Amino acid sequence: MKSNTILELDSRKAREYLLLPSSYCTVNLPEYYDFTKILSFVQKVVGRKDIYTCLADKKKLPSSYEGVNHQLLINKDGRYAYRKIQLANPFIYYLLVRTITETDNWNAVKKHFVNQSRPNISVASLPKIKTAKKQAQAGVEIPAWWDDFEQKSITLALKYQYVFVTDISDCYGSIYTHTIPWSLYGKAYAKEHRTEKNLGNAIDRYMGAMNYDQTNGIPQGSVLFDLIAEIVLAYADACLYDKLADKCFSDQEYYILRYRDDYRVFANSKERLETIVKDLQEVLIDLNLRMNPSKTHMSEDIVLSSIKADKLAYLSESPIYKSCNYLFPTVQKELFYILQFAKKYPNSGMVTRLLSELLNRIDKSHFEQENMHVLISITLEIVMTSPRVFNVGTALISCFLNRIEGDKAAVIKDVYHKLSRLSNTGELEIWLQRVTCHLDDVEITYDEPLTHITKGNEVQIWNNTWVKPELLESFPLLSVCNTEIRDSQTPVITANEVSVFDY
Numbered sequence: 001m002k003s004n005t006i007l008e009l010d011s012r013k014a015r016e017y018l019l020l021p022s023s024y025c026t027v028n029l030p031e032y033y034d035f036t037k038i039l040s041f042v043q044k045v046v047g048r049k050d051i052y053t054c055l056a057d058k059k060k061l062p063s064s065y066e067g068v069n070h071q072l073l074i075n076k077d078g079r080y081a082y083r084k085i086q087l088a089n090p091f092i093y094y095l096l097v098r099t100i101t102e103t104d105n106w107n108a109v110k111k112h113f114v115n116q117s118r119p120n121i122s123v124a125s126l127p128k129i130k131t132a133k134k135q136a137q138a139g140v141e142i143p144a145w146w147d148d149f150e151q152k153s154i155t156l157a158l159k160y161q162y163v164f165v166t167d168i169s170d171c172y173g174s175i176y177t178h179t180i181p182w183s184l185y186g187k188a189y190a191k192e193h194r195t196e197k198n199l200g201n202a203i204d205r206y207m208g209a210m211n212y213d214q215t216n217g218i219p220q221g222s223v224l225f226d227l228i229a230e231i232v233l234a235y236a237d238a239c240l241y242d243k244l245a246d247k248c249f250s251d252q253e254y255y256i257l258r259y260r261d262d263y264r265v266f267a268n269s270k271e272r273l274e275t276i277v278k279d280l281q282e283v284l285i286d287l288n289l290r291m292n293p294s295k296t297h298m299s300e301d302i303v304l305s306s307i308k309a310d311k312l313a314y315l316s317e318s319p320i321y322k323s324c325n326y327l328f329p330t331v332q333k334e335l336f337y338i339l340q341f342a343k344k345y346p347n348s349g350m351v352t353r354l355l356s357e358l359l360n361r362i363d364k365s366h367f368e369q370e371n372m373h374v375l376i377s378i379t380l381e382i383v384m385t386s387p388r389v390f391n392v393g394t395a396l397i398s399c400f401l402n403r404i405e406g407d408k409a410a411v412i413k414d415v416y417h418k419l420s421r422l423s424n425t426g427e428l429e430i431w432l433q434r435v436t437c438h439l440d441d442v443e444i445t446y447d448e449p450l451t452h453i454t455k456g457n458e459v460q461i462w463n464n465t466w467v468k469p470e471l472l473e474s475f476p477l478l479s480v481c482n483t484e485i486r487d488s489q490t491p492v493i494t495a496n497e498v499s500v501f502d503y
Contacts, residue, residue, distance in 0.1 A: 005126040006227060007113060011106035018097045019043065022130065023223040027072065027085050027427075028391055030434040031497055032486035033450070035090070037479035042090045045471050051095055051209075056468050062092060063205075063213035067463035070449065072221070074387070074427045084173065085427075086219035089210060089462045091471075096206040097224060105199045109231070112184055116234040118241040120251045124148035125260040126230055127223045149259040153306035156255055160266035162273050163305050166280075166296040168289050171261035172220040175232055176288035177207040183235030203228060216288070229260065232287065239283045244276060266302070273298065310348035313341070331367050334358055335378040339385070347386040355382070355392045360495040362399050372400040373411065380415060387422065394431040395493035401435065402492045409442045416444050426450075431493075438491040454481045 006014060017023055021035040046054060055061070062068050070087040088096075099105060113126070124144050153163070168174070181190035181200025190200060207218055207228075219225050237258065244254070254276055257264040263280070267273040284290060299305040304312065328334035338358070342351045376397050383393035397415060401408055412435065419428050426448040433451045436442045446452075452459040458477055 004129045006129060006223065007110050007126060009129070011101045011103045014106055015097060015101035017129065018101065018224050019094070024090075024093065025087060025221060026223060026226075027087075027221050028498065029430060029450075032454070032482045032489070033480060034482040034485070035480060037476045038090050039094070041474075041476050042094045046091065046094055051092075054091060054095075054468055054471060056466055060466060062089070062209040062466040063211075065463050065466050066212050067460070068092065068212070068466070069210045069219060070461045072426045072448070072450075083220070085221040086210070087461065088219055088222060088224075089464070091464065091467055092206055092209050093222075093224070096203065099202050099206070100199070100224075100227075108184070108199055109227075112231060113234055116183075116238040118238060120254065121237045121241055121256045121258065122148070122152065123230070123234065123237065123258050124152075125226075125258065127226050145259055149257055149262070149264075150306055153257055153264050154303050156257070156266050157302035157306070160255065160302060161268045162266065162270055162298060162300055163302045164263075164265040164267075164273055164277050164296075164298045165305055166263050166265075166277075166291045168261035168284065169292040171289065172225065172229060173217040174289050175216075175218045175229060177204045177215045177218060179232050179235070179287050180204050180207070180228065182287075183232045226260070233258065233260070236283050236287055236289070239286075240276075240280055243279045243283065247275070247279075249276075264306070270298070308349070310341075310345035310350040313345065314350045314353070331358070331362065331370055331375055332378065335375060335382070339378055339382050342382045342385045347388045351382070351386045352389050352392060355389055355396060356495065356499045359392055359395050359399070360499065362396070367403075372404045375400045376411065376415065380418060383419070384422065387428070390428050391431050391493075391498040394428075394435060395495070395498045398435045398491055398493045402490075408439060412436055412439065412442050413444065434489075434493060435491050437486065438489065450480070453478060454486065456481070456483070 006017060009017060019039055021039060024035050024039060025033075051061070052058070068089045070089075072085045072087065074083045074085055100109065117123075124147075125141075128141060128144055156163075178190070180203045181194075181198070184190075184200040185193070185198070194201065204215075208215065210219060211217065218228055237256070240256075249272070253269075253272055254265065254267040256266070256276075265273060265276050265280070267276065281291060297305075307315070328337060335358070338351065338354045341354060342348075345351065379393055379396045379400070383389055401411060404411060412432075416432060419425060419432070422428065429446040429448040429451055432444070433446055433454055436444055437454060449459045449461055453461065456478060461477065461480065464472060464475070
């Protein structure tokens with residue numbers, strides 16, 4: 001089923017959509033985190049003011065200050081690799097949204113994507129519009145990946161013999177902010193008009209304002225930043241197409257599918273395909289972007305190459321797995337199966353899926369006869385192997401913990417100390433606190449600033465010292481934690497709270 005993209009909205013509705021809390025922050029956080037009052041407050045006090053009117057010191061822009069955005073580091077591999085997610089400074093976020101959705105600017109953005117589109121390059125990653133209020137943004141993005149990227153990739157096997165698969169290394173962290181005006185106006189024009197008051201330069205400056213005036217990298221963790229990344233990547237698509245057209249490549253000789261920074265290039269000639277890939281490398285390098293060699297390969301088997309290895313493994317075993325009532329008569333045995341899968345395909349989407357399916361069944365079943373300490377230990381090992389399942393793993397642990405008779409505090413402290421061995425565990429602390437904040441006899445000190453907000457303690461989330469003091473009066477920082485939701489919850493995290501899959 002085709003879903004609408006944000007570009008189908010007019011400027012007013014686009015602004016409203018981007019100012020939704022679920023658009024502002026696409027990270028899966030506990031339900032009690034709510035940015036509604038923060039965004040409403042900023043929208044009201046800033047109104048039509050420009051950024052210069054908001055400054056506490058007329059000589060110092062926010063780009064002169066560190067920590068303007070809040071960084072949330074997410075462990076990627078159970079070791080030292082991490083992804084930097086940012087909660088954008090709400091003042092700068094509002095100013096940027098307002099700028100982009102001015103009628104003329106929004107029309108220019110929409111026109112940009114029309115102008116950069118090419119007949120044989122298909123993009124599946126333009127931000128989609130949520131249809132349900134409580135739906136996670138990922139809930140509309142995952143079907144787009146499946147329908148418009150994987151399924152279309154398989155269909156292209158009817159026409160093409162070879163496929164080249166690659167992605168961009170650290171895409172958001174590598175985007176050179178000056179390439180945003182390049183993308184909108186062309187490189188030559190943008191370089192000659194660096195001081196011109198136009199949309200591209202405005203976005204570039206706001207990116208610097210959020211990042212201590214650095215020009216490498218744009219934030220990640222918002223629909224807005226996904227859209228800005230697409231502005232640059234659409235320009236890269238057009239540059240590649242034009243480069244190939246200059247070499248007399250016809251539209252029938254190749255086809256390109258892109259989902260954000262993931263590429264699949266199809267052709268019937270290895271030589272032609274290698275030329276396309278070489279030109280893609282050159283286009284990306286010119287934009288300060290590079291292919292990820294560990295995720296790059298060429299194949300003649302388009303159908304199987306269209307599906308990720310972890311999903312193929314799951315599909316090949318699904319008839320066995322779906323009869324788990326026979327093969328896995330206990331939760332422990334099923335967890336051992338998932339652990340082995342996670343060891344083979346660490347941090348993969350299918351590990352999340354398997355744990356989510358188990359959690360969904362556990363919500364509706366009784367398994368009191370099993371050893372809860374053992375179940376917690378196995379689940380913890382899965383989380384250590386695949387940190388992307390922090391939220392679902394913590395939900396499972398909360399279910400097992402709830403069935404322990406006796407000292408829960410000692411168990412949860414063991415869990416915390418083991419997970420503390422991982423680096424960059426801000427997301428972990430947030431989800432572990434979701435459980436412990438409802439356990440009176442558990443006292444754990446967390447470092448992540450958002451966890452202090454949960455307890456009702458004011459700490460600095462965003463550096464707002466650049467903002468005029470009168471605009472900060474009554475700034476509702478503590479509203480980031482909706483205490484009504486927090487207090488209504490139990491220590492048990494349900495499947496509905498953590499899963500983006502529809503069961």
